[in-house]
Amino acid sequence: MAYAAVLITGAGAPGIAGTIYALKENPEKRVFRIISTDINEDAVGKYLTDTFYQVPSPEEDDYLLSMEEIVRDENIDIIIPQTTREILVLAEHVDHFRGLGAEVVVSPAISIKTANDKYLLLEKAKQINIPCPDYYLTDSEITLREATRMLGYPGKKAVAKPRISHGMRGLRILSQESGNVDQLLNSKPEGLETDLDSLLQILSRGKWPELIVSEYLPGEEYTIDVFRARTTVVIPRKRRSIRSGISFDAEVELREDLIEYSTKLAAALNLKYCFGFQFKMSSDGIPMLLECNPRVQGTMVTSVMAGFNLIYYAVMEALGVQVAVDGTKIENGTRFVRYWGGVGVSDGRVIGKV
Amino acid sequence: MTAGLLEKFREVILGKKYLFHLHTNYTDGKCTVDDYCKWAINRASEVLIFTEHIRKRPSYDFNRFLADIDQARICYPDLEIWAGVEAKVLPGGGLDLSPEVAARVPVICFACHSFPRDSKLYQKSLENLFSSPDWKDKIRVWVHPGRFLKKAGLLSVCVSFLQNLAAAALTREVLIEVNLRENLLPEAFTKSIPAQLLIRGCDAHSLEDLDEYYTAPVQSQL
Numbered sequence: 001m002a003y004a005a006v007l008i009t010g011a012g013a014p015g016i017a018g019t020i021y022a023l024k025e026n027p028e029k030r031v032f033r034i035i036s037t038d039i040n041e042d043a044v045g046k047y048l049t050d051t052f053y054q055v056p057s058p059e060e061d062d063y064l065l066s067m068e069e070i071v072r073d074e075n076i077d078i079i080i081p082q083t084t085r086e087i088l089v090l091a092e093h094v095d096h097f098r099g100l101g102a103e104v105v106v107s108p109a110i111s112i113k114t115a116n117d118k119y120l121l122l123e124k125a126k127q128i129n130i131p132c133p134d135y136y137l138t139d140s141e142i143t144l145r146e147a148t149r150m151l152g153y154p155g156k157k158a159v160a161k162p163r164i165s166h167g168m169r170g171l172r173i174l175s176q177e178s179g180n181v182d183q184l185l186n187s188k189p190e191g192l193e194t195d196l197d198s199l200l201q202i203l204s205r206g207k208w209p210e211l212i213v214s215e216y217l218p219g220e221e222y223t224i225d226v227f228r229a230r231t232t233v234v235i236p237r238k239r240r241s242i243r244s245g246i247s248f249d250a251e252v253e254l255r256e257d258l259i260e261y262s263t264k265l266a267a268a269l270n271l272k273y274c275f276g277f278q279f280k281m282s283s284d285g286i287p288m289l290l291e292c293n294p295r296v297q298g299t300m301v302t303s304v305m306a307g308f309n310l311i312y313y314a315v316m317e318a319l320g321v322q323v324a325v326d327g328t329k330i331e332n333g334t335r336f337v338r339y340w341g342g343v344g345v346s347d348g349r350v351i352g353k354v
Numbered sequence: 355m356t357a358g359l360l361e362k363f364r365e366v367i368l369g370k371k372y373l374f375h376l377h378t379n380y381t382d383g384k385c386t387v388d389d390y391c392k393w394a395i396n397r398a399s400e401v402l403i404f405t406e407h408i409r410k411r412p413s414y415d416f417n418r419f420l421a422d423i424d425q426a427r428i429c430y431p432d433l434e435i436w437a438g439v440e441a442k443v444l445p446g447g448g449l450d451l452s453p454e455v456a457a458r459v460p461v462i463c464f465a466c467h468s469f470p471r472d473s474k475l476y477q478k479s480l481e482n483l484f485s486s487p488d489w490k491d492k493i494r495v496w497v498h499p500g501r502f503l504k505k506a507g508l509l510s511v512c513v514s515f516l517q518n519l520a521a522a523a524l525t526r527e528v529l530i531e532v533n534l535r536e537n538l539l540p541e542a543f544t545k546s547i548p549a550q551l552l553i554r555g556c557d558a559h560s561l562e563d564l565d566e567y568y569t570a571p572v573q574s575q576l
Binding site: 001002003004005075077078093094095096098099101102103108318319320321322 | 377381382407413442443444445446448450467468469470471472498501504505506507557559
């Protein structure tokens, strides 16, 4: 008999295979029945889990109803939300799902609201002396221009991103050197860099958004995986290679400063289960907070392979089983290298995995 | 257990028109304490027993919930209103409930919401809980019995397992809920339990839920 039925949302999210791996390769050899959902009918998780359901987008009224039906029909014990769009609505209904017999692996709604709001997050970090880049909240052309000027643009690069966004959506690096011939010929067309005038031109076409404009940090980027229940375990990893915002080569690097900052921030935000932060090094070599992912992170499987299966332990915590993490050995230097994989499908049946 | 408290509660469930297992908009219910009271007055119900979801770190202001109940007792003097909580049973037999909150309510419901599908662990946990001295001064109700076995696909084949657990509950004077919303318990099982140790639970989250249970023939005693 399966130990528990676990529903993973975001079956098409980049981290789906890693989350499934974490559940299947758990240290106690427990067997879970895994059900997945996604807003897309043909998300890849459909072929990797025992059962799959298409659900409405979380902004739609019938999303909760649809999730409720799945919880009832599949006798779900645990829900692991993988997408930023879903975590708040699920966090706001944890009691409802608990009443149906399912626990949601998610932090309190108030914590998620702060963590997802880049401005509130940086304000909170500043209060507890966690290094942050210089930043300004802008809401108009005038304030945007002023913020970039204060940050030394055009002499220095700056970063603009929506106050609340998912992944890299809306992110732009403001650079006077954007659009030059060298970039055209030698860079992939990811379109992250632009100049201020081009950005203003785009923004003038619609409702002006709130943007956080911050100092550009030139150094290495780190993702921090955090498990927080009765105890806290923090595992920083360097992002050696990033493509479209996803770590393609990650290496565990147990830096004391990142562990200390993440532990403090996790407590200040009252986040729980498993989640993460991102830091980037300044030109002076100081790690500065970029953002928080208050959910399972896409490449968290790196920490699982380094010796601490925080996704599994989050599930166990949600089931009420106390996790003993004393004596856990995390292998510093563990790397996780992605490759282009996939599943072969014929008539809806998996015929091979690469 | 304070003998007088349990006796009084038994008198309520045997002799009065009561509504047990009510959830309000403090958690996943859709209406307020006051809404339920108005409904009860209109339907000539005499007793309301609120059993709000709770955890060690509540997601709402428990003091306000209790204040609402105190206010309702003043506004509706003809109603008898009890405050209680529904707490999650933890593997091993603990409860996801702080002693501070427990000290403030006379009724504690034990619910297995999400629980590892390990029937030995489940049995041991409930037995430990039923015999735990921590909650013995309270009116204790095992709510949603049968849910675990349903989830584990064992409900139809394990009536004896349920009966053994019921025997453990009864020995410790833990009441057993007949959950009208889930309606999971086999008739053979409920018939084997003394009537004074069973309690009908609406598991209501809205007035519509109450309307539904109230009009259903099987719940004519509500």
